[in-house]
Amino acid sequence: MDNEAADEGHADQEPDERNGGWTSDYASSVSEASFCSVSSSVNAHVWEYGRRYQIFRYGRYPIPNDDEEFKRETFKHVMFKEMLHGKLYLAPLNETPQKVIDLGTGFGEWAIEFGDAFPSARVLGVDLSPIQPMWLPPNVEFVVDDIEDEWAQDSDFDYVHSRSVFVFLKDAQKVILSAFRNMKPGGWIEFLEFFGQPGCADGTLPTDSPFIKFFDVLRQVFIDVYGFDINIAEKLPAKLEQAGFVNIQHKVYHLPIGDWPKDKHLRTVGVYCREVVEELLSAAAAKPFSDAGIEKTEANELLQEARAVLFNKRVHAYMPAYIIWAQRPER
Template sequence: MADSPNLRGREVTSDYEPSVDGGSIFGSVTSSVQDHVWEFGRRYHMYKYGRYPMPNDDEEFNRETLRHLMFKELLEGKLFLAPIGGSPQKIMDLGTGFGEWAIEIGEQFPSATVIGVDLSPIQPVWIPPNVEFIVDDIEDEWVYANDFDYVHLRFVGNCIKDNSRLQQRILHRNLKPGGWVEYQDWYLQTGSDDGSVPPGYAVQKLLMLCADVFKTVYGFEPDYIGRLPAELQRHGYHQVERKVFNMPIGDWPTDPRQRTIGGYFREVLMNLAIAVAARPLVEYGMEKSEIDELVNAVRLALSDRSIHAWVPMHFVWAQKPPT
């Protein structure tokens, strides 16, 4: 990935419009980094071009929105599991994406200051007055104060090059004594309770390809979540906890809530296949015919209700020692 890419042949746009109404009851997104680039038929971030390989367009917004709804259904309306108390005063959402989680946590805790950080200026213009969005690379050297009660990361660690370094930075530079960090992420594998996942299952192939692409092409750590609790303990966090949910793929469960979750997840995975087909799999070196075959196979697999597959979702939280 080039730090200073040659953008000839790519369409660069600046379609983000910040608020100008300083007197509103709502705040405005504060960022001067407004450009995007169109390529591979999708829109991507311009700031730190190439740092993150997934698009930031309307189709990706739909995928992230479904994922947000899926997690809320999974947690029965909750946004987190860490025991942060009833009145946190400063909250940070790293890799905030389109900002749904940050906005909702700001509404839940109106007395708290909420900061969402992302590479793309794609968050809503009108936001609660206690929420602020900043365009930045969370792996760069930055300090947003050391008095945060809670730092949240959801589906972020798989696209980080050095999770250990980020964990140390959060501990020593961002959290106040007694503050909490929480990771919400998946392990890129499928399983089943009844052995119904067939050999060559296309969804498993998709997830394995994602893991290999993220590691070999972009230098990320797609397997970080498995070792995360031990790493947090090694860095000095305490009260490290992990909870794993087996997220159903599709609407095969008999339980209504699990069926709803599975329906969301099926659409999230289909949209993931389409998103990685646009750029990551091309940069991985796959031919268009191979990519099309994979996407079609994933579509067929996701519609097969005889396959009772799930993917493990990990929630890991830990506290900075109070003293």
């Protein structure tokens, strides 16, 4: 998108003098609970490309944090729960986990539900954006920070959790090592990574499909512009082993995209997945494509072509989801 349009996005925001002119959803006192006691400016937002983004570590995470993204995250959370038949995790936790951290918690759905399920546990959600609800279970807390920084909290977590986060990290191994150092012996870590390359088992999604092309372009943008690894999920077991974790397990789910499966359960997952992917396409065609220098007209054309494939019921595409869990050794 051109600079003129981006400047128009800045002009649309509602200034707040307490936060240097940026919009904010949090009171300034909330930031005092952050790992690093960062200033109230982290609670602000910036508008660009017609979307809202976090101001803390601006550009570090190129996906919006606005109402449209809230809808996508909500669909994604429900989709994962449907995929796991209502479960919030697969790691073999004990019946009374005491201290849990949710890395890249987003809007906080998982952390809140986990806190409700385990009222004796303290659940801490960490994210770059102050977008979580203010009314929470008493055992749930959210802070604004970058998990790729050194962790400054207590080093006794018995469960470390993340969903769709490691694909957006520049140094996954650093975060895994931070988790290892800050976990109790015998504690568990679990990742769910959804974002990857769409697949197809019956040839209805050819390799030259605009849908495949869109993800090919996005992968290159992630590598060249942001230094991300879109295929990180496949590498996480080896990275966990390298860090010293044991009892490493993983499962791969092929989530249908759309309502084409005959199985009722898979069809429900597919409907949610299609919504998640459609919103992801829109978000990716905004800031990421613009940051890569892709013209707005070219991005919109590719977006519309990919959407047409997305809603074609004759295309039986799926998106792989990886769940990996491992244990810190008892000694």
